[in-house]
Amino acid sequence: MAGTVVFDLDGTLADTSGDLIAAANACFTDRGLGRLLDPVADALIAFHGGRAMLRAGYARIGADTLLPPGAEDEDYPRLLDHYGARIAVHTRLYPGTEAALDRLAEAGHLLAVCTNKPEALAEILLRELGIRDRFAAMIGADTLPVRKPDPRPYAAAVEAAGGEVAHSFLVGDTETDRKTAAAAGVKVALVAFGPEGEALTRLAPEAMLKHFDDLPALAQDWLGA
Known part of the structure; x- marks a missing residue:
């Protein structure tokens, strides 16, 4: 699948x-x-x-x-x-985001968002950025009674998208995401272009992404074609 x-x-x-x-x-x-x-x-x-x-x-x-x-x-x-x-005055997608999402979808992968931003605000922001329809599911901080790093929001995002946790991985930018992936028993790729940059290597993620251009190949390696 x-x-x-x-x-x-x-x-x-x-x-x-x-x-x-x-x-x-x-x-x-x-x-x-x-x-x-x-x-x-x-x-x-x-x-x-x-x-x-x-x-x-x-x-x-x-x-x-x-x-x-x-x-x-x-x-x-x-x-x-x-x-x-004023949720999207200065906010910008990181370079290569949309192209990476397109390539993942073309490869047959399901896409979801799991964030600690309140659900209503996350929905608004994703729509403002023009990418809400790329994701089959979106779980926010208040969608469930718990939030990341509890693994349940992650599992809910995967399952709502139609996938299986055992055949998934997380892309994030913080220690919270590292802990979430560990709790869920999945791999995590942390972005080197986010707020902490290369300093996230201290968390020993399974992968560090220098650019979203590298994500489709990583997904093929971890999830298959």
Whole structure:
């Protein structure tokens, strides 16, 4: 049967850091704190989630500036609202993404997304980027009661796409993806062009992808034609 290739979204299919940082900065600006995060220097923080960005920003305010109790819980839904309103202003697919998806599909592979981005936002972003119809399934952070690195969202993505976990692998960009693949008992290819780059070799993935051009051959090797 056809093999299944499962993709993370942020930092794997697309560089979303600019719009994520902008949403966090909008929250800080709403509180009169200014733009506390830099879209370039702080890009890696963006891929650790909205709350991580908020905490990083709060840590940079002066000692004489007091935040109200529960500021993070107040700002997190606001961050999601800001992000949802401007979700694809700066976001771009990584080079070769669409061509790789086309070649995988032509080879008969099933494609799915498993992300820790809230499902509704992931659906919107994939549509904005023009690639939602390439994927037979999409599992977000809140689709199930658990999220990555729990293996259940990964298994759900594979099965919803019509595949089998034993005949699948994950493409990702973080330690979370490495742990997810290990928990699911599948191989993982981590992208060297994402936010952490070649530093991900420390996680000893089964493969490092320098460019999406290399993915179809890897899929043929791991899953067969």
